Amino acid sequence: MTALLVVAAMSTTAPASAADDGQWWYEGYHVQDARDAGWTGKGVKIAVVDSQINPELPDFAGADLTVAPGAACEGVEPSTTEANAESEHGSTVTAMLIGNGTGVAGTKGIAPESSVTFYGVGALADCTPTPEVEASGHSPLMWMIQRALDDGAGVIMTAVVVGETTSADNETVAEAVARKVPLVAGNPNDGFNQGILPAAFNGVIAVSAIDRNSTLPAGGLGVENRIPGTTVVAPGVDISTIGDNAGSWDVAGRGTGTSLATPLVAGILAVGMQKYPDATGNQLIQSLVHNTGSEDHPLEFDASDGFGYGTASLTRLLAADPLQYPDENPLLDKRLQQPSAEDIADVEQALASSPSKESTGSPLLPVIIGVGVGVLALIVVGVVVTVVLVRRSRRRVGA
Numbered sequence: 475m476t477a478l479l480v481v482a483a484m485s486t487t488a489p490a491s492a493a494d495d496g497q498w499w500y501e502g503y504h505v506q507d508a509r510d511a512g513w514t515g516k517g518v519k520i521a522v523v524d525s526q527i528n529p530e531l532p533d534f535a536g537a538d539l540t541v542a543p544g545a546a547c548e549g550v551e552p553s554t555t556e557a558n559a560e561s562e563h564g565s566t567v568t569a570m571l572i573g574n575g576t577g578v579a580g581t582k583g584i585a586p587e588s589s590v591t592f593y594g595v596g597a598l599a600d601c602t603p604t605p606e607v608e609a610s611g612h613s614p615l616m617w618m619i620q621r622a623l624d625d626g627a628g629v630i631m632t633a634v635v636v637g638e639t640t641s642a643d644n645e646t647v648a649e650a651v652a653r654k655v656p657l658v659a660g661n662p663n664d665g666f667n668q669g670i671l672p673a674a675f676n677g678v679i680a681v682s683a684i685d686r687n688s689t690l691p692a693g694g695l696g697v698e699n700r701i702p703g704t705t706v707v708a709p710g711v712d713i714s715t716i717g718d719n720a721g722s723w724d725v726a727g728r729g730t731g732t733s734l735a736t737p738l739v740a741g742i743l744a745v746g747m748q749k750y751p752d753a754t755g756n757q758l759i760q761s762l763v764h765n766t767g768s769e770d771h772p773l774e775f776d777a778s779d780g781f782g783y784g785t786a787s788l789t790r791l792l793a794a795d796p797l798q799y800p801d802e803n804p805l806l807d808k809r810l811q812q813p814s815a816e817d818i819a820d821v822e823q824a825l826a827s828s829p830s831k832e833s834t835g836s837p838l839l840p841v842i843i844g845v846g847v848g849v850l851a852l853i854v855v856g857v858v859v860t861v862v863l864v865r866r867s868r869r870r871v872g873a
Contacts, residue, residue, distance in 0.1 A: 496714025496728055497580055498686055499738060502871045503709070503788045505584050508745060513792060515571075515585025515744040517751075521622030522568050522737070523593045523615065523632040525560035527553050531723065533569040533577035533716065538589040542621065545596030546607050546614035552594020560597070562717035563733065567633055568592060569716060570737040571744075579714040579726040584741030584788070588748075591625065593618040595634060611642035616672065620646045623655060628747055628755075631740035633660035633733035637669030639812070644675075645821065648813035651677035651803050652821040654755035658740040660732035661701040666694035674703060674810045677803045677818070679759065682780060683710025683735040688869045690780050691730050699732075700780030703808050706766060708786045709871055710735030742788045746796065753796040760799035765790035767868030774868065777809075784868030 500506070508514070529541050541553045554561050566581070572590050573581035595601070595614050607617045615634050622630045623646065630650065650657045658679045662668035673680035682699060684690055684707045691711050693699030711730045718727030739762070746758050753761075764773050766784030775783050806815065 496712065496726070497582065499709035499713065499871070500582055500584075502686065503584065503738070505582065505788065508788060508792060509586070513745045513749050515588030515741065515748050518585070518588045518744040518747045519626060519628045520571060520585065520588050520590045520740060520744050521593060521619075521625070521627035521630045522564070522571070522590055522740075523595065523618045523622060523630065524564035524567060524634060525596065526550065526558075526594050527564040527568055527592045528555050528557075528561050528723070529553050529592070530555055531565055531569075531577055531716065533565070533573040533575075533579075533581055535576065536574060537572040537583075538587070539568070539572060540589075540591045542591055542593045542625070544604075545594050546604060546617050547596030547601035548604050549602070550594075550596035552592065552596065557717050557721050557723045559719055562715065562719065562727075563633075564592065564594065565717070566715045566729070567631075567733055567737045570734065571741050577716060578724060579716045581714065581716065584738055585744040588741070588744045591622070591627070593622055611640055612646065613638065613640055613643055616640070616643035616646050619650070619657070619672070623649055623653065627655060629656050629658065629740050629743050631658040631736055632672065633731075633736045635660065635662050635669045635673070636671050639671055643672075644813050644817060647672065647675045647677060648817040648821045649825075651806070651813065651818050652825055654801075654803070656740075656743050656755045656759055658736055658743070660736040661699070661704060662693075663691075663699060663731050664694035665699065665701050670701070670810075673701075674808060676806045676808050676811065676813055678705075678805065679739060679762070680705045680782070680805075681732055681736045681739050681786075682707045682782075683730065683732045684708070684781075684785065684869075684871070685711035686871065688785060688871055698780060700778070702778050702780075704780055704782035705805060706739060706762060706783055706786040707781050707869075708735035708738040710738075739786045742786055742791055745788065746791050749792055750796050754801050756801050756803050757796040757799045758791075760802070760804055761791050761794050761796040762786060763804055764799065765794050768870035769868075771868055781869055785871055 569581040572583040575582040659673040690698040715729040763783040
């Protein structure tokens, strides 16, 4: 079997120096303020499932970084010192979590004291799965995600997209939901030509990129990359990257893509887990979608505008106690409808009856809210004005 996996991510352009503003997201998210307050993701285990990484880069000096042994594709190791598209990509997204700012791109991580384990899928094109992956019934990507679950990851992120799925893959996502482990995935950069999984699975946080003006970048056919069912958006345009596809670690590039937004959302959740250790992963996902943008606003979701619930916010998530929200994954009513509520309930039952795995809760069901329509015209006008203001506030970076 040959599997095609695509990085959902960054198109690298001209070289950029570390002195420019290719790390504009760091200031926009007030990451230093969070660090000064002690919120660094310390004690939280993040799994990064990507292609390859160079763990010997100066960016990772002093970081809590482990490379899990073995790749999912034959013939490629998870780590390498060779500068290529795969290793530059995996190194960049990992540095956005735990980078120390000393590397060529000057990347400082959003959750610098978190414990990151890198799971290297291997080759992203023409992947020949290893015999172990074949025997598992998983796709190569989801086999690595299953490994991360088995290893006890607190947050799992991937910026790799696939176009096909298996029943074993569906079971892995159901297990992540049942265990209340946030699974963060990048949307495709080109919805016309790339796969939509795993971001389109029920329960998965689907992330798209925006620029510093809170605008979606162009995707396929030169139109906005407006992916239906997006959960949140985050900075991912004109970001400094480690390497520029020229085969050297000595230069930084400039990248755009959902891959660059995905680690920021994973990092926000990890920092939130540190501050609120009693909150479940479900409650942190609830807080993520309730506290988007730069100002308080009612919960609002648009399945078609490409922004979903709005722009993920580090500051606002840290300011809101997630224990106020229901212990339910709010992302269980996606168009794909996989895994189903029944699938998740089956996994929960299996976890509850297994002596080696703890149960993490009761079956999770979508919440359907009925909205009354018998309102006065004056109230309708007021609601419309409010919604316009809410949409503006929930899309702003800088909170």
